[in-house]
Amino acid sequence: MERKLLILLLSVLLGIGGFAMPRALAAPPDGSPAEDEEDAELGDLLRETAPAPSPAPAAQAKPALPLRYEGEARGYLWSPSDYDEQWHTTDRLDLKAWGEIGALDIAGRLKLDYQDIEQHNQAEADLRELYAQYPLWSAAGSRLDVALGKKMIYWGKGDEVRPLDRVSPQDQSALLFYDLNERKSGRVGTFADLQMTRRTRFEGFWSPYFEASDTPGLGDFYEPTRLRRLADNGIAVDDAQEPDEWSADAGYGGRFIFSVLKADLAIYAFQGYDPNPTYVVDRLGSVNGLPIIPLSVAATHPRMTLYGADIERTVGPFVLRAEAAYQPDGAWFGLDWSRDLTLLLEAPDGVVEKPQLQYVFGIDKNDFLTRNLFLNLQFLGSHVYDHDPRMTAAEDQTGLTATLRYALLDSKVTAWYRYFILFDDSDQRHHAEIAYNLNTWAQVGLGAVVFEGTDDTAYFGQYDDRDFVYAKLKLVF
Numbered sequence: 001m002e003r004k005l006l007i008l009l010l011s012v013l014l015g016i017g018g019f020a021m022p023r024a025l026a027a028p029p030d031g032s033p034a035e036d037e038e039d040a041e042l043g044d045l046l047r048e049t050a051p052a053p054s055p056a057p058a059a060q061a062k063p064a065l066p067l068r069y070e071g072e073a074r075g076y077l078w079s080p081s082d083y084d085e086q087w088h089t090t091d092r093l094d095l096k097a098w099g100e101i102g103a104l105d106i107a108g109r110l111k112l113d114y115q116d117i118e119q120h121n122q123a124e125a126d127l128r129e130l131y132a133q134y135p136l137w138s139a140a141g142s143r144l145d146v147a148l149g150k151k152m153i154y155w156g157k158g159d160e161v162r163p164l165d166r167v168s169p170q171d172q173s174a175l176l177f178y179d180l181n182e183r184k185s186g187r188v189g190t191f192a193d194l195q196m197t198r199r200t201r202f203e204g205f206w207s208p209y210f211e212a213s214d215t216p217g218l219g220d221f222y223e224p225t226r227l228r229r230l231a232d233n234g235i236a237v238d239d240a241q242e243p244d245e246w247s248a249d250a251g252y253g254g255r256f257i258f259s260v261l262k263a264d265l266a267i268y269a270f271q272g273y274d275p276n277p278t279y280v281v282d283r284l285g286s287v288n289g290l291p292i293i294p295l296s297v298a299a300t301h302p303r304m305t306l307y308g309a310d311i312e313r314t315v316g317p318f319v320l321r322a323e324a325a326y327q328p329d330g331a332w333f334g335l336d337w338s339r340d341l342t343l344l345l346e347a348p349d350g351v352v353e354k355p356q357l358q359y360v361f362g363i364d365k366n367d368f369l370t371r372n373l374f375l376n377l378q379f380l381g382s383h384v385y386d387h388d389p390r391m392t393a394a395e396d397q398t399g400l401t402a403t404l405r406y407a408l409l410d411s412k413v414t415a416w417y418r419y420f421i422l423f424d425d426s427d428q429r430h431h432a433e434i435a436y437n438l439n440t441w442a443q444v445g446l447g448a449v450v451f452e453g454t455d456d457t458a459y460f461g462q463y464d465d466r467d468f469v470y471a472k473l474k475l476v477f
Helices: 002-026 042-046 225-232
Strands: 067-079 088-101 104-115 123-139 142-151 187-197 200-209 246-260 263-273 278-287 290-300 303-315 318-329 332-334 351-353 356-365 373-384 396-408 413-422 427-439 442-452 468-476
Touching: 187 246, 225 290, 278 332, 427 468
Parallel strands: none
Antiparallel strands: 067 088, 067 468, 088 104, 104 123, 123 142, 142 187, 187 200, 200 246, 246 263, 263 303, 278 290, 303 318, 318 356, 332 351, 356 373, 373 396, 396 413, 413 427, 427 442, 442 468
16 A cells, blocks of 8 residues: 555656646746745645734725634545545635734634544534734833733744644644644633843743643544554543643743844743643452452543743754753653553552653755755654653654655645654654645645554554545635
């Protein structure tokens, strides 16, 4: 299946390339640089959370509506032929609106999803953002804005892999079709943005409401292999153990942003419940008076403390980026109690808590080797302090991500390839796509995703039979 998918996608790339190159050579020079793909797509405009600046009054007519808006509709039709013979669909309507009411800037964002790969919640609506922002104080070179409502938080400098970006809940049910920023939902709370000088800034928030990430469960397309094996062995999966939705200390944190020697730096801190769940043993039975027989497991959300920093700097034609996150509390790791039930005497919930460090180093290069070819490389890793050999997680893990993106025909055609490997067990994911802009508001594309890995419980290796090809239609308005 893997070879078939790669051969199919390569054929598409070569076919469109063969059609496009003669036209590109015959076309007269445009005189303006080709627009970068990410600047051309509304998806990146939607990732901006701040209300768009208004043109000067003389430059625009009074809008017909009090709010301005933009949106994107995206539909995928795809088939994982090694897993089943069915065609599946994943679809999203993403809407954003913003405006002003007196001194208030207001903004909102709504997504409507439909997909047929989950046992429940095939159709779902999420009010990702809805907040009002007020300029509380302003002086020469400095200002303080406060916001109240539901707002998304973007932390870290990495490309897709961002250890610091652990604050906002995510929808991971169809994680291959949407990038990290597109999977997020906002947090309910109060937000402060203090611009102290031109080069120093502080952003902080307090969130009294907890919302868990939407993660795959039993029967879903991305069903975790370990969870399925527990269920097949008669261990029940109980309802999730989530903290109270409303809590005075559900989450709070902030970052201090500054510049040194032309480098952009930030320092981060967060305290709150982890939106991503950890499965623990929920109920135990006894044998010979010893409580070592697991009867059920349940997802729970530990309270965590997170500290970190990131940096970005341009060096000649390269952009260098790095970030690191240290978690002294709330990093829970499973013990291998399936092989030694006596571990449950020491840790009845089947997990241990250990400090953890995660890090990413990356480099970007535009016009790599040839014009309009973009390259991103990242080295990533993690280290568990005071590691216990009875844990299922390794003490150290390293990996690499790579992204290549090429635009041609004045960015009417874009082709990209993203590679992700975790060196332990050769855990890999390949994702490639080619797209054509029919006009400024419509795009069609073809793509393929391939998973590989020697361990059938590893992050990507567990989906080795779920390789798929897809067709995409995107409309922007």
